[in-house]
Amino acid sequence: MNNGLKLIIQLGMCLAAGCIVTGNALAQVYYASAAPKQKPKPEPPAGSLLSAAPDYSQWIINFTYAEDEQKTGDGAPTPTPFEAEQRMRRPRKILMTKTKDIMREDTVLVNGKQVERWYNGKTQYFRPPGQTTWFMSSSATRDIYAVESLPPSGFRDLELVTAANYSGIGKYNKIDCLVFVPGGSSTLNLSDAKPQNIDSLLETLNQVVLVDLATRLPILMRNHGETRTYTFLPAPPGMLTLPDDLVSQLKKGAEGARRLVQAAARPY
Numbered sequence: 001m002n003n004g005l006k007l008i009i010q011l012g013m014c015l016a017a018g019c020i021v022t023g024n025a026l027a028q029v030y031y032a033s034a035a036p037k038q039k040p041k042p043e044p045p046a047g048s049l050l051s052a053a054p055d056y057s058q059w060i061i062n063f064t065y066a067e068d069e070q071k072t073g074d075g076a077p078t079p080t081p082f083e084a085e086q087r088m089r090r091p092r093k094i095l096m097t098k099t100k101d102i103m104r105e106d107t108v109l110v111n112g113k114q115v116e117r118w119y120n121g122k123t124q125y126f127r128p129p130g131q132t133t134w135f136m137s138s139s140a141t142r143d144i145y146a147v148e149s150l151p152p153s154g155f156r157d158l159e160l161v162t163a164a165n166y167s168g169i170g171k172y173n174k175i176d177c178l179v180f181v182p183g184g185s186s187t188l189n190l191s192d193a194k195p196q197n198i199d200s201l202l203e204t205l206n207q208v209v210l211v212d213l214a215t216r217l218p219i220l221m222r223n224h225g226e227t228r229t230y231t232f233l234p235a236p237p238g239m240l241t242l243p244d245d246l247v248s249q250l251k252k253g254a255e256g257a258r259r260l261v262q263a264a265a266r267p268y
Contacts, residue, residue, distance in 0.1 A: 041173060042168035042191040050161045051216035053098050053154035056235040059217075061094040098154060099240040113142030118242055119150060125246055134246045155218055155230075160209045169213060170198035172220065176213040181205060 047236050053059070067079075067087060078088065088111040095106040105117040113129040124137045148156055160180045167179040168190025184206050188205070190196055202222070204207065209220040220226045242250075 028064065039189045039191045042166065044163045044166045048151055048216055050158060051212055054190060055100045058097045058233040060231045060237055062229050063244050064227045076122050095130060097236055099236055102240045120242065134249055158209055158218060158221060160207065161211060169195045171195040172198055172210055174233055177219055178211040178213055180209040182207050
């Protein structure tokens with residue numbers, strides 16, 4: 001029973017008993033009955049909110065940026081030469097292939113160059129564009145070519161996926177998905193019984209993650225000017241093996257290992 005109905009019942013009982021009803025009491029009844037009904041807070045569904053990539057899986061991540069839509073003369077500030085160079089080194093497309101602990105990451109940059117990375121457990125091997133030498137990065141080594149290690153799920157930058165940020169279930173591209181935004185339902189409440197189509201609503205959200213309700217795998221991530229969309233492909237037929245030239249370099253022993261970690265390489 002809402003507050004407006006309670007006040008009306010109390011007012012009726014008071015009148016029946018011969019009470020004097022003040023204007024203030026009548027105002028309370030009016031505003032309580034006229035107040036919009038507050039939506040209930042949606043509860044996250046049972047189970048994991050984000051599944052890890054299956055042991056044998058393959059997916060594509062496509063990147064778009066706010067600058068892609070901007071044209072010269074539309075009021076957007078002209079980037080400095082350094083900013084322009086950094087933008088060209090951002091990823092445009094990533095193909096991820098996972099077979100248990102061995103993963104391959106093929107990245108195409110905005111400038112068209114390609115970077116090949118392999119993961120063997122927590123160790124990352126990578127070969128910058130135009131080079132034949134492999135480089136290694138682990139928790140003990142850092143360099144300008146290494147990227148952030150993959151989290152257990154296999155998906156980077158999806159920290160927004162928490163119960164506190166859960167907004168409810170929406171429909172995107174005809175797929176029912178879990179919606180996560182900063183602040184959760186206090187920012188965007190999708191507690192309606194029928195999933196709301198959020199295709200157009202996404203344009204108004206600076207930060208959002210969509211997770212497929214059925215598979216619990218990511219569909220879309222937006223962080224201000226960057227948007228990533230995920231497309232899952234058929235699973236690879238068998239176990240990946242590290243490239244022959246990488247294995248050969250590793251077999252060279254201490255000298256080879258030292259070269260992997262320390263050798264300098266020109267920026268791509």
